Amino acid sequence: MGLELYLDLLSQPCRAVYIFAKKNRIPFELRTVELLNAQHLSDAFAQVNPLKKLPALKDEDFILTESVAILLYLTHKYKVPDHWYPQELQARARVDEYLAWQHMTLRRNCLRILWHKVMFPVFLGESVSPEMLAATMAELDQSLQLFEDKFLQNKAFIAGAHISLADLVAITELMHPVGAGCQIFEGRPALAAWRQRVEAAVGEALFWEAHEVIMKAKDCPPIDPTIKQKLLCRVLAMIQ
Amino acid sequence: MGLELYLDLLSQPCRAVYIFAKKNRIPFELRILELLKGQHISKEFSQINSLQKLPTLKDGDFILTESVAILIYLSSKYQTEAHWYPSELHVRSRIHEYLGWHADCIRSIFGAPLWIRVLVPLIGAQVPEEKVERNKAAINGALQKLEDKFLGCRAFLASQEVTLADLMALEELIQLFAVGYDLFEGRPRLAAWRKRVETFLGAELCQEAHGPILNILEQAANKTLPVPPPEVHPTMLNRISRIP
Numbered sequence: 126m127g128l129e130l131y132l133d134l135l136s137q138p139c140r141a142v143y144i145f146a147k148k149n150r151i152p153f154e155l156r157t158v159e160l161l162n163a164q165h166l167s168d169a170f171a172q173v174n175p176l177k178k179l180p181a182l183k184d185e186d187f188i189l190t191e192s193v194a195i196l197l198y199l200t201h202k203y204k205v206p207d208h209w210y211p212q213e214l215q216a217r218a219r220v221d222e223y224l225a226w227q228h229m230t231l232r233r234n235c236l237r238i239l240w241h242k243v244m245f246p247v248f249l250g251e252s253v254s255p256e257m258l259a260a261t262m263a264e265l266d267q268s269l270q271l272f273e274d275k276f277l278q279n280k281a282f283i284a285g286a287h288i289s290l291a292d293l294v295a296i297t298e299l300m301h302p303v304g305a306g307c308q309i310f311e312g313r314p315a316l317a318a319w320r321q322r323v324e325a326a327v328g329e330a331l332f333w334e335a336h337e338v339i340m341k342a343k344d345c346p347p348i349d350p351t352i353k354q355k356l357l358c359r360v361l362a363m364i365q
Numbered sequence: 366m367g368l369e370l371y372l373d374l375l376s377q378p379c380r381a382v383y384i385f386a387k388k389n390r391i392p393f394e395l396r397i398l399e400l401l402k403g404q405h406i407s408k409e410f411s412q413i414n415s416l417q418k419l420p421t422l423k424d425g426d427f428i429l430t431e432s433v434a435i436l437i438y439l440s441s442k443y444q445t446e447a448h449w450y451p452s453e454l455h456v457r458s459r460i461h462e463y464l465g466w467h468a469d470c471i472r473s474i475f476g477a478p479l480w481i482r483v484l485v486p487l488i489g490a491q492v493p494e495e496k497v498e499r500n501k502a503a504i505n506g507a508l509q510k511l512e513d514k515f516l517g518c519r520a521f522l523a524s525q526e527v528t529l530a531d532l533m534a535l536e537e538l539i540q541l542f543a544v545g546y547d548l549f550e551g552r553p554r555l556a557a558w559r560k561r562v563e564t565f566l567g568a569e570l571c572q573e574a575h576g577p578i579l580n581i582l583e584q585a586a587n588k589t590l591p592v593p594p595p596e597v598h599p600t601m602l603n604r605i606s607r608i609p
């Protein structure tokens with residue numbers, strides 16, 4: 126058994142891993158774990174990742190979680206083109222800087238937007254107060270501004286002239302609010318142009334293949350009540 | 366101008382950077398900015414780091430934020446001893462796995478008690494009791510995972526030697542300890558790990574780096590902490606509202 130990747134393309138870090146592996150023609154077995162069906166809470170998946178989170182990688186006996194760790198593992202193991210994680214000290218530091226920054230900012234904001242705007246009302250049948258939603262949107266706006274001003278500036282990509290892991294992690298986050306129906310690229314021409322560049326660098330077909338699930342998130346049918354019981358407390362813990 | 370590090374030793378990621386630079390004898394100019402005095406939101410510093418966060422590194426014209434990025438940059442530029450950030454694929458992956466989890470599950474939870482006990486009262490704000498209780502439960506859950514999943518039966522978090530992961534973790538735990546959390550009580554494996562890390566770092570360096578935070582309750586009781594000026598209240602209140 127070679128490389129196995131446990132993913133659900135509904136999840137933004139899973140999309141980053143998926144696009145990276147496909148784009149670099151890394152051979153892997155896709156193991157889809159459906160989050161909305163609580164498959165990640167199964168005993169079988171707990172054997173792979175006791176923390177019950179996606180994405181997870183299994184390479185023979187070696188199991189690895191956390192998207193950034195997985196992306197770096199694949200980068201080193203498969204000798205992908207240098208631009209993904211440049212050798213040059215300062216460019217590399219820019220990638221590391223973004224990957225560390227995003228956790229408490231874009232990652233947090235984009236996750237909350239999807240849950241507050243779509244998953245709570247449509248999927249879980251729980252209402253979200255307008256104030257809560259407004260606060261989430263305001264926080265996202267602020268992070269987007271920082272992203273443009275500090276990380277993108279007037280560069281083509283975060284680390285300079287070429288796409289890196291940082292851009293991939295960023296774009297897969299930003300497509301979350303898009304899936305939730307927020308036009309975040311409107312009125313942000315620099316951000317929109319960067320998105321175009323990332324899409325072109327990844328390849329249009331692969332980009333949209335990876336984002337098909339999230340673009341349809343608004344249409345997901347209401348959850349089965351027994352599964353809701355299982356998911357709810359974990360979801361709350363994740364977005365509180 | 367050589368390497369400059371903008372730090373406040375009351376901040377956990379700053380302590381990690383400080384200890385790393387000192388332990389590895391990396392020559393640097395220490396630029397202390399006191400967060401409680403709002404020195405990080407000055408015009409001058411905003412020009413260096415528009416995010417107004419510490420730690421920040423300045424190396425000639427090159428400016429870098431985020432403790433993890435700074436640690437990796439220093440380890441590579443100064444060729445520090447391999448054990449900190451080994452090139453061996455599996456150990457390095459374990460370090461990043463820990464750091465990813467740390468950013469999601471340790472950082473936001475473990476920072477809260479210092480806010481609840483010391484910083485919130487300092488500006489006359491409040492945190493709902495419900496959040497305080499939830500925070501305690503979250504800390505216990507995270508400590509358990511830290512012990513069971515990340516430490517397991519290893520000497521250190523990612524390998525049999527000290528790595529960047531241990532340093533980042535230690536500084537979060539020290540902060541909890543400093544505000545009166547008995548987190549090593551009843552967790553012998555975690556307590557032994559702490560001892561190993563501190564022994565490796567050396568008592569003198571630990572004393573120097575941890576001194577200010579270990580004194581924080583005493584300072585709060587004696588009212589000798591700086592009172593944050595009104596300009597920093599908005600960012601402080603924002604931080605408080607984000608306590609999960």
Ligand SMILES: N[C@@H](CCC(=O)N[C@@H](CS)C(=O)NCC(=O)O)C(=O)O
Nearest residue numbers: 136137138178179180191192359469
């Ligand atoms: N920091 C982790 C985040 C992992 C994570 O939170 N994954 C989510 C999906 S995006 C998950 O599996 N959630 C399920 C749960 O916690 O119940 C990474 O980047 O891999």
Ligand SMILES: N[C@@H](CCC(=O)N[C@@H](CS)C(=O)NCC(=O)O)C(=O)O
Nearest residue numbers: 376377378417418419420431432600
């Ligand atoms: N993820 C960052 C965290 C940086 C951070 O939040 N620093 C705090 C001190 S621990 C800060 O500068 N706070 C000031 C503020 O937000 O106003 C890192 O690890 O460097």
